[in-house]
Amino acid sequence: xxxxxxxFLFKIVLIGNAGxxxxxxxxxxxxxxxxxxxxxxxxVDFMIKTVEIKGEKVKLQIWDTAGQERFRSITQSYYRSAxxxxxxxxxxxxxxxxxLPEWLREIEQYANSKVITVLVGNKIDxxxxxxxxxxRAEEFAETQNMYYLETSAKESDNxxxxxxxxxxxxxxxxxxxxxxxxxxSPLPGEGKSIGYLNCCNFN
Amino acid sequence: MEATVSSCKVVEGxxxxxxxxxxxxxxxxxxxxxxxxxxxVYGRLCAEQNDAESQLEMLVxxxxxxxxxxxxxxxxxxxxxxxxGDAEQLSGMISFTCNLAENVSSKVRQLDLAKNRLYQAxxxxxxxxxxxxxxxxxxxxxxxxxxxQAAAHIHRYLSLDKSVIELSRQGKEGSxxxxxxxxxxxxxxxxxxxxxxxxxxxxxxxxxxxxxxFFKIFPLLGLHEEGLSKFSEYLCQQVANKAEExxxxxxxxxxxxxxxxxxxxxxLTLLFEGIARIVETHQPIVETFYGPGRLFTLIQxxxxxxxxxxxxxxxxxxxxxxxxxxxxxxxxxxxxxxATDKIEPRELDPILAEVALMNARSELYLRFIKRRISSxxxxxxxxxxxxxxxxxxxxxxxxxxxxxxxxxxxxxxxYYITMEEYFMRETVNKAVTMDTCEKGQxxxxxxxxxxxxxxxxxxxxxxxxxxxxLCAMINHSTTVLESDFREVLCNKLRMGFPATTFQxxxxxxxxAVNIMHSSLQQGKFDTKGIESMDEAKLSFLVSLNNVExxxxxxxxxxxxxENDCTKLFSQGFGGEQAHAKIDSCLTxxxxxxxxxxxxxQEGLGELNTTAVKPQVKPWINIFLSVSHNIEEEEFNDYEAxxxxxxxxxxxxxxxxxxxxxxxxxxxxDNLTSLMTSLIAIELEKVVLKSTFSRLGGLQFDKELRSxxxxxxxxxxxxxxxxxxxxxxxxxxxxxERVTEILDYWGPNSGPLTWRLTPAExxxxxxxxxxxxxxDIKRLRL
Ligand SMILES: Nc1nc2c(ncn2[C@@H]2O[C@H](COP(=O)(O)OP(=O)(O)OP(=O)(O)O)[C@@H](O)[C@H]2O)c(=O)[nH]1
Ligand SMILES: [Mg+2]
Numbered sequence: 001x002x003x004x005x006x007x008f009l010f011k012i013v014l015i016g017n018a019g020x021x022x023x024x025x026x027x028x029x030x031x032x033x034x035x036x037x038x039x040x041x042x043x044v045d046f047m048i049k050t051v052e053i054k055g056e057k058v059k060l061q062i063w064d065t066a067g068q069e070r071f072r073s074i075t076q077s078y079y080r081s082a083x084x085x086x087x088x089x090x091x092x093x094x095x096x097x098x099x100l101p102e103w104l105r106e107i108e109q110y111a112n113s114k115v116i117t118v119l120v121g122n123k124i125d126x127x128x129x130x131x132x133x134x135x136r137a138e139e140f141a142e143t144q145n146m147y148y149l150e151t152s153a154k155e156s157d158n159x160x161x162x163x164x165x166x167x168x169x170x171x172x173x174x175x176x177x178x179x180x181x182x183x184x185s186p187l188p189g190e191g192k193s194i195g196y197l198n199c200c201n202f203n
Numbered sequence: 204m205e206a207t208v209s210s211c212k213v214v215e216g217x218x219x220x221x222x223x224x225x226x227x228x229x230x231x232x233x234x235x236x237x238x239x240x241x242x243x244v245y246g247r248l249c250a251e252q253n254d255a256e257s258q259l260e261m262l263v264x265x266x267x268x269x270x271x272x273x274x275x276x277x278x279x280x281x282x283x284x285x286x287x288g289d290a291e292q293l294s295g296m297i298s299f300t301c302n303l304a305e306n307v308s309s310k311v312r313q314l315d316l317a318k319n320r321l322y323q324a325x326x327x328x329x330x331x332x333x334x335x336x337x338x339x340x341x342x343x344x345x346x347x348x349x350x351x352q353a354a355a356h357i358h359r360y361l362s363l364d365k366s367v368i369e370l371s372r373q374g375k376e377g378s379x380x381x382x383x384x385x386x387x388x389x390x391x392x393x394x395x396x397x398x399x400x401x402x403x404x405x406x407x408x409x410x411x412x413x414x415x416x417f418f419k420i421f422p423l424l425g426l427h428e429e430g431l432s433k434f435s436e437y438l439c440q441q442v443a444n445k446a447e448e449x450x451x452x453x454x455x456x457x458x459x460x461x462x463x464x465x466x467x468x469x470x471l472t473l474l475f476e477g478i479a480r481i482v483e484t485h486q487p488i489v490e491t492f493y494g495p496g497r498l499f500t501l502i503q504x505x506x507x508x509x510x511x512x513x514x515x516x517x518x519x520x521x522x523x524x525x526x527x528x529x530x531x532x533x534x535x536x537x538x539x540x541x542a543t544d545k546i547e548p549r550e551l552d553p554i555l556a557e558v559a560l561m562n563a564r565s566e567l568y569l570r571f572i573k574r575r576i577s578s579x580x581x582x583x584x585x586x587x588x589x590x591x592x593x594x595x596x597x598x599x600x601x602x603x604x605x606x607x608x609x610x611x612x613x614x615x616x617x618y619y620i621t622m623e624e625y626f627m628r629e630t631v632n633k634a635v636t637m638d639t640c641e642k643g644q645x646x647x648x649x650x651x652x653x654x655x656x657x658x659x660x661x662x663x664x665x666x667x668x669x670x671x672x673l674c675a676m677i678n679h680s681t682t683v684l685e686s687d688f689r690e691v692l693c694n695k696l697r698m699g700f701p702a703t704t705f706q707x708x709x710x711x712x713x714x715a716v717n718i719m720h721s722s723l724q725q726g727k728f729d730t731k732g733i734e735s736m737d738e739a740k741l742s743f744l745v746s747l748n749n750v751e752x753x754x755x756x757x758x759x760x761x762x763x764x765e766n767d768c769t770k771l772f773s774q775g776f777g778g779e780q781a782h783a784k785i786d787s788c789l790t791x792x793x794x795x796x797x798x799x800x801x802x803x804q805e806g807l808g809e810l811n812t813t814a815v816k817p818q819v820k821p822w823i824n825i826f827l828s829v830s831h832n833i834e835e836e837e838f839n840d841y842e843a844x845x846x847x848x849x850x851x852x853x854x855x856x857x858x859x860x861x862x863x864x865x866x867x868x869x870x871x872d873n874l875t876s877l878m879t880s881l882i883a884i885e886l887e888k889v890v891l892k893s894t895f896s897r898l899g900g901l902q903f904d905k906e907l908r909s910x911x912x913x914x915x916x917x918x919x920x921x922x923x924x925x926x927x928x929x930x931x932x933x934x935x936x937x938x939e940r941v942t943e944i945l946d947y948w949g950p951n952s953g954p955l956t957w958r959l960t961p962a963e964x965x966x967x968x969x970x971x972x973x974x975x976x977x978d979i980k981r982l983r984l
Contacts, residue, residue, distance in 0.1 A: 042604050042613070043671030046784045061787060070613050073620040074671050077678035081791050 006050060006059040010170045012163075013078050015103060016088035017096040018067030021122040024153035025088065026064045029163050034154050041066040043074050051167060058167045079110035084118065084166050089137075091121040091150065092129040097137070104144060114177075116169055118147045120162060125152040225251050330363050331380070338383040341390040350398060351416075354423035357391050361425055395424055399433070406437040419492045427493055428500070435504030438481050442474070442505065446512040449473045450519060464553045467520035468560035474512050475568035478505055482575060496583025499576050499595070503602060506572075510607035513565075517611050520561075524554050530618045533625045548629040551622050558619045559667035565612045566668040569603055570775055576602075616672050620664075624679045627660040631683055635691050640741070645748040645867050653688055654756045661760075665767055670777040670784060677764070677788040684757065685795045689802065692753070695746040696806045700814045701736045740814075744865035747806045751870055754799035761793045807870065810862075811877040818858055819878065822851050823885045827892060831899030832972050838898040848906040852913045859917060875918040882914070883925045890932055895970050900936030907933050928958045935959075935967045941978040944968065948984060 014022040018040060027035050030049045045064040050057055063082070065075035079085070087103055089096040100119070107117060119141045121132065134150060141148035149165075151158040227244055235241045337356040344353035398420050405413030414437055421430025453470040456463050482502065489497050521527055529551065536545040580595045603609065634652035641648070657680045664676035768785050771777065777785075829846040830837070859878070863871055895903065907929055914922050923930075938944060944964065947955060959967065961984035968979045 039601070039604070042609075044674070044784070046780045046787065048783075070610070070617045071671075073617045073624075074675045077620070077624075077675040077682075080682055081678065 006057040008058045008171055008174060010083040011061045011081055012084045012086060013063045013082040014086045014088060015065055016067055017099050020088045020090040020096050021153050022088050023064050025159055026062055028153045028156055028159045040068060043071055053167055076110050080112055082111060082115055083170055084116040086118050086120055088120045088122055090123050091132050092123050092126040094131040097132045118166060121150040123152060124150045124157060125155045333359055338387045341387060345390060350420055353394050354420045357394055358423040360387055402433055422493050431500045432504060435501055438505060439508035442477060442508045445477055446474050450516055465557045465560055467516060468557050468564060470516050471561055472564045475564055478509055479571050495579055498579035502572055502576060506606050513608045513611055530622060533622050537625060548626045551626045555623055555626060555663060558615055559663045562612050562616055562667040562669055565608060573603055616669055620672055620675045623660055623676060627656060628683055630656045631688060640745050646752050647745050647749060650749045650752050668776050670781040674784050674788045677792055681792045681795055685798060692746055692750050695742060700743040700810050701739045747870055748867045750799050750803045751867055754796045757796035761789050764789060807873055807877060815878050816881055819881060820885055822854050823889055826889045831893050831895045831903055833896055833899045838902060841902055848909050872919055876920045879914050879922045879925050883929060887929055894972050895936050896972055904933040904937050931959050932967050936971060941968060941974050
């Protein structure tokens with residue numbers, strides 16, 4: 001399919017309420033900056049960053065979606081092909097936490113069943129304004145089988161870790177998937193049902 | 204000798220030169236008594252004398268040349284004096300000139316200073332005169348209602364150096380100037396009021412020449428912002444009047460009207476065109492009288508009115524078309540499984556088309572505004588700092604992205620995507636349920652229908668010119684094709700190709716072609732309600748063809764969309780990331796093509812194992828019942844009455860005829876390739892179970908050649924390779940003696956590459972009844 005210079009390609013989609021800091025997280029990770037006066041995202045933004053993990057080039061396609069309600073139908077169309085979802089809320093905004101079940105319903109409805117979801121509590125630099133305790137978020141994440149991480153796009157806390165850990169997890173999932181697929185020779189329409197990960201592996 | 208010595212001494216003594224003086228003094232000589240000593244001294248003195256003489260001679264020789272030089276020098280004497288005189292004169296002149304120059308330049312400096320002061324004085328005098336002139340002029344102009352003139356005076360006054368005025372006031376005529384200044388300021392205020400009043404009267408009366416007249420006066424009075432905002436107010440009023448009129452007309456449109464289905468899109472179009480015209484008409488005045496960079500302000504004001512009008516139109520659209528109600532219905536329908544209370548997708552078609560048109564018009568309008576403002580900023584910012592430029596860019600982006608028009612259309616498009624997705628999915632489902640296969644067609648109707656629908660939906664999104672909306676629809680199409688439609692074809696293939704029964708076999712394989720033709724006598728068959736086995740067979744083959752066509756159609760669709768998008772981008776639509784976004788979504792779409800290709804391979808494998816293999820295997824097994832341990836007589840008999848291979852070929856031909864008519868050439872070719880591999884493997888198995896005589900080996904060789912010759916005619920693949928092992932087995936079975944193998948083995952193999960291992964060669968050799976096992980064992984391979 002492609003002679004491009006990478007070993008793995010993954011799609012990561014950021015979702016969550018408007019203003020929780022999705023764009024800032026992406027910009028911090030891809031450009032190493034905290035944009036002042038970041039405006040609300042219109043539709044979806046698209047960015048690519050290639051990272052190296054244990055000598056392997058991993059190309060991350062990052063889709064930064066708009067949190068505002070009116071873009072929901074656009075962003076929903078990206079769930080299905082996502083390898084990973086970063087569900088973000090703002091630790092200084094109870095409301096953004098309370099909306100999480102609604103987002104989980106969306107994931108349930110539209111995303112691939114194999115998708116990896118990470119819950120991210122952003123803006124931990126605003127410690128004095130914290131409205132959602134870490135424990136509460138961790139407990140919630142556990143009930144939903146999600147990884148949980150707290151970040152600050154502003155202070156660059158855990159941002160790198162968020163994406164790199166995710167990439168590592170995606171690689172190991174992709175490896176398992178390729179193994180599972182090559183083991184059984186599938187009947188028509190079975191087994192290989194959605195070879196969404198093995199198409200990314202070029203080795 | 205004596206004389207010479209003495210003369211020499213005289214010279215030396217007279218010369219007084221210590222250098223050439225003899226080493227012996229007279230006194231020393233006089234005191235000498237010893238003859239030997241005297242002789243020695245004499246000898247030395249003689250030598251000294253010789254030296255002195257030769258030196259003297261040298262000096263004498265030089266005399267003439269020295270004299271020559273002296274004469275030359277003497278002749279030069281007067282010249283040198285001349286030069287000295289000249290040089291002195293020159294130096295005098297230089298220092299004079301230098302002084303002069305210094306003098307002159309200092310005078311020039313003074314002159315410059317004087318001139319500057321003079322200019323300043325003139326300027327001030329001018330300014331004061333101007334001031335007086337303005338003071339007088341303004342009064343007269345105002346009296347004559349010549350507001351342009353009055354404003355020009357005020358403009359002149361406003362552009363005067365304030366410090367000059369201040370200085371003038373402190374001068375002798377201070378009080379008079381003060382009085383006049385007051386008058387002037389008074390006049391300025393008066394003029395401002397008058398212009399504002401006149402402007403508002405002109406706008407009320409809709410007197411465009413007067414409106415423009417006073418609009419031009421504002422900037423002269425330093426009232427740029429006020430002028431623009433007042434003028435915009437006037438323009439907005441016009442926009443509003445026209446828009447309301449248009450909306451009323453639209454609402455009264457007869458349902459039979461040709462444009463009735465897109466009347467709201469048309470109304471928006473009129474609004475946008477009206478504003479665009481206003482911008483076009485008034486841009487020159489703004490540029491000329493307000494300077495570059497001011498168009499943004501004007502459009503910003505206009506946009507407020509535009510937003511207000513768009514809101515009204517879209518509101519009416521939502522009401523009249525029941526847009527939200529339909530969206531709600533769609534949402535409910537998506538939850539429900541039963542078809543009964545689902546909204547009919549056809550009902551959505553017109554409204555989706557109208558929304559796409561509405562958005563296309565909005566995008567076109569926004570792009571127009573963007574271009575106009577950008578180029579106006581560019582002119583104004585040619586000397587500006589990067590910061591200023593960025594600031595301007597940001598305010599432009601802000602205007603475009605966050606104006607109510609954009610937000611409203613984003614919302615409308617948000618609903619549109621959900622409804623378009625529903626339309627696509629439901630119509631695709633319908634195409635699947637209504638699937639039929641026309642006589643003589645390899646594929647069934649649903650493939651064409653499904654791709655027609657997908658193309659229609661993506662095409663509609665494309666026509667709306669919103670990149671995000673287009674990407675969303677490409678994503679949804681990918682889902683519909685990959686999950687929904689692929690699943691349908693998968694299920695059809697999963698039903699399998701019905702295994703041929705024993706009766707079929709006994710009948711010697713009824714020509715399936717005949718059956719197919721008979722079942723198609725009505726021209727069509729319904730792929731859903733499959734009753735007979737023949738229909739089931741046909742359905743499987745059609746599904747295989749369908750899968751292949753899907754795979755191809757997807758690639759075609761991707762390429763077409765790429766071209767369409769390139770056109771869209773070249774027209775300036777879409778932001779900086781638009782290209783990357785579309786590319787990524789299209790790559791996902793294209794990958795579905797490969798999934799269909801995989802499915803095709805799986806289906807073919809299935810066909811091969813369930814339909815071809817169970818038939819072919821018994822035919823090959825018949826080989827076991829045909830003895831190859833034969834003598835001359837039987838061999839001749841076989842010659843006359845072929846015991847196996849001819850019938851096998853006829854059977855294969857009949858078996859494949861069904862597939863040849865029912866499958867596309869590419870798939871058929873794939874299937875024959877699978878079949879040949881199968882035959883090769885199965886035949887090898889039975890050969891290894893048989894026994895051969897020398898003539899039996901020859902018989903097998905003949906049979907194999909016939910089979911390979913036949914198979915070569917039915918497939919474009921090379922089959923020699925697949926039959927390489929069998930051919931080599933035939934070669935071995937044809938040998939005269941065991942040792943003859945060595946003529947073909949090892950260094951004698953020539954171009955032949957053995958596919959059989961030494962153990963296998965021995966195994967085949969052992970099939971020959973007439974070969975002794977000791978001989979075979981003894982072979983060195
Ligand atoms: N203090 C603090 N502020 C943050 C942080 N991350 C983002 N913000 C601020 O939060 C606001 C919203 O950030 P965005 O990144 O635009 O939020 P978003 O989730 O992309 O919003 P939408 O695009 O509308 O969905 C901005 O004003 C940011 O400056 C953070 O880590 N700490
Ligand atoms: Mg954002």
